[in-house]
Amino acid sequence: MNEEQIRQQQARKGEEPWHWFGPYVSDRQWGTVREDYSPDGQPWTYTTHDMARSLAYRWGEEAIGGVCDEQQLLCLAPAFWNGQDPILKERLFGLSNPEGNHGEDVKELYYYLDSTPTHSYMQMLYKYPQHAFPYDWLIQENNRRGRQKTEFELQDTCVFRENRYFDIFIEYAKAGPQDLLMQITVHNRGTQEAPLHVLPQLWFRNTWRWAPGSYQPSLGIAEGGHICVDHAKLPELQLYCEQMAEQAAELLFCDNETNAVRLYQTANATAYCKDGINNYVVSGKEDAINPAQQGTKAAAHIVLQVPAGESRTVRVRLAAPGLSDPFGKFAELLNTRKAEADAYYDDLQAGLATDDARNVQRQALGGMLWNKQFYYYDVSEWLAGDPAGPKPPEQRRHGRNSTWPHLNNADIISMPDKWEYPWYAAWDLAFHCIPLAMVDSEFAKHQLRLLCQDWYMHPSGQLPAYEWKLEDANPPVHAWATWRVYKMDKKQHGRGDTAFLEGVFHRLLLNFTWWVNRKDRHNRNVFEGGFLGLDNIGVFDRSAPLPTGGHIEQADGTAWMAMFALNMMRIALELARTNTVYQDMASKFFEHFLYIAHAMSTMADEEIDMWDEEDEFYYDVLNLSDNGRVPLRIRSMVGLIPLFAVEVLDLDTLTEMPWFVARLNWFLDHRPQLAALVSRWQEPGKGQRHLLSLLRGHRMKQLLRRMLDEAEFLSDYGVRALSRCHLEHPYQFQHQGGIDAVVKYEPGESSTSLFGGNSNWRGPIWMPVNFLIIESLQRFHHYYGDDFKVEYPTGSGRYSTLLEISQALTERLMKLFLRDEHGHRPIFGDDQQLQNDPHFTDYLLFHEYFHGNTGRGLGASHQTGWTGLVAKLLHPRHPDE
Known part of the structure; x- marks a missing residue:
């Protein structure tokens, strides 16, 4: 057992609170529903980035690379100023939904590089220009571009030209559960010496302003010139600031209170508001900070002169008071924790063959833990x-x-992404x-x-x-x-x-x-569910009342419920190993699955089913208010989701469940119309296994024929969310009420405003559904074995087992991140600096989705949670492992 695993065990047993400090501070608090108190429910305009430096938040805090305790009572994070910007760089800048040509979007370059599970060691990188940050340019250009053009990013401006920027590495290491080391290493990548103000900041989340008589903590000066923490719910702590040869740190204090004069033209509750440190450093306003050196927000102000091509380091330590030499073994402690992190990942990554794969996986997992x-x-x-x-x-x-x-x-x-989806x-x-x-x-x-x-x-x-709509329905996974x-x-x-x-x-x-x-409107085991996480994949916003009237019978909603039933059956069977009562629950979900399978296969007394025999594909069906029924013939991920409802039961499992088997046999004998819809339940497959699925062999092969066709769903980088056939043949829906809507293959950013327009399911590649496709193929192979083969890719004349296809799809997804034969990564697109500059090319972004043709990363970019699945795909296993 390595040292990090020992810490995990200590935390699990309650022996040491190793998780007490962590990266639990949001990247963005402004523009959230929580902070919105507007009458019309407009979070993006009620709190803005421009307001953020002056506004004391009600529900949380934000920072660049911030850490805090588990209740976010006390926060620690760095801030920076290059001497050119109009404001202190305390938070990441990005566009609100109305400002971006494809919705909200962070406009910074930063990377979550590493973290252990207990956060005993963490590292991130922030790239800060030496020029004035182009706030207005980014807003104006993205506003000008419109939805048909690509987004204008920070690297599209001039700020990284001639390498005139700082690489700022922020590292944390724990000497103990409540003893935190912070090291900030600043590299000047340019050819001229450049100044940088570095301000490690310590502050309390404002918990006292919202109710009369609430307790207010305080920060002040401790003996030795450090910052002491006085909070009734926290242990005694001090922020030790290393005295550098260049200068001693200047300690600045204000209060985490709203500057109401600036924001609302009303009186302030304190003379020293939240933006006091900003106003003192950037504008030289000496009356903005508290001369008594106390408050609820404090900073150690250090000005570095960083020579060209060199680096400078700032170190602080948040620990118990009374340390006689807080920095004497600082470097040793930091290096020890980093070495322990290396040892932990060496054990985890023992099966990975290349350094590049190990780097991708470690950053993916690091990003998951930072988020x-x-x-x-x-x-x-x-x-x-x-x-x-x-x-x-x-x-x-x-x-x-x-x-x-x-x-x-x-x-x-x-979180999915602590800036775009906090x-x-x-x-x-x-x-x-x-x-x-x-x-x-x-x-x-x-x-x-x-x-x-x-x-x-x-x-x-x-x-x-x-939080934007708690009552919406996400897929039941x-x-x-x-x-x-x-x-x-x-x-x-x-x-x-x-x-x-x-x-x-x-x-x-x-x-x-x-x-x-x-969600089963007519009690027929046909489900609606709404948008189901697929945003703009259809003609209409499926969560809103339809402009045609009526309702949609959803192929994906119904298939998700079939999958849900099988998942519940499988869990019940596991629980039945120690409690036979659960055999009854397993039977209940088995039967419910069959009713859903029946509903998907044939709508009794209806002319139109979800399975279209002519196209051999699943479609949503629109039920109009006049009782007409129209299949929405859009070849999309909606029609592939029925693949996910698959379960394989081994003979050993069934042998242990006699009551469950007896009930199944009775049910199948007495409901032959349902039994016929299951994939040959009475015919054991490879190794005496039994298959439960919405798809029998023929239908599965026909669905896979389209999914594995490079002219339709199959991209070099995975399975697209919409068939490429809709590029030349867009789906058009017309209705006598004057409705004329089109769905066209769009491999990149969305051209519609559905769901804010910041995500697109009309052609790009999405990791979560690709992950489920791969797992489903593995399960089908677990039943059918190597004798069952399909053409891959469609039209190639080459036939592969389902396991081989699942492995091939995994490789396509891996290609998004791994270097190709030219040393390039598809996620970087045609950005030559990202592709070729050694200070960029090995730092990875984990995007929300990927261009359906090129693999370029799109949407939210910072370890959008489900793209972290790449870490699991790099270690392929049977889906039960």
């Missing part, structure tokens, strides 16, 4: 307003999230848990349990979707992730955590019932 965030949102308080604040507009009581007053979140949660999303989080389980299965299990708690889950049984994490955890520790499995299973019974009661 933890303290997420605080009490909807009841948010709707009612704070006692010390103004009463919210009456519209709020009937507006966004007003039907979720029970929701009260204050936890460390894995809030959890139900189906994103399920995918996050797979790579997280590789390094910290306890945290992964905690995440899955969390969304099922009473203060998350709606009393009706619905899981919260995301929670049971799938629970089973996968359970199996991975069991593989790692030699025994299954049945308490975890059973607890989540019982909560998911409520969720399954919610789906059946709320």
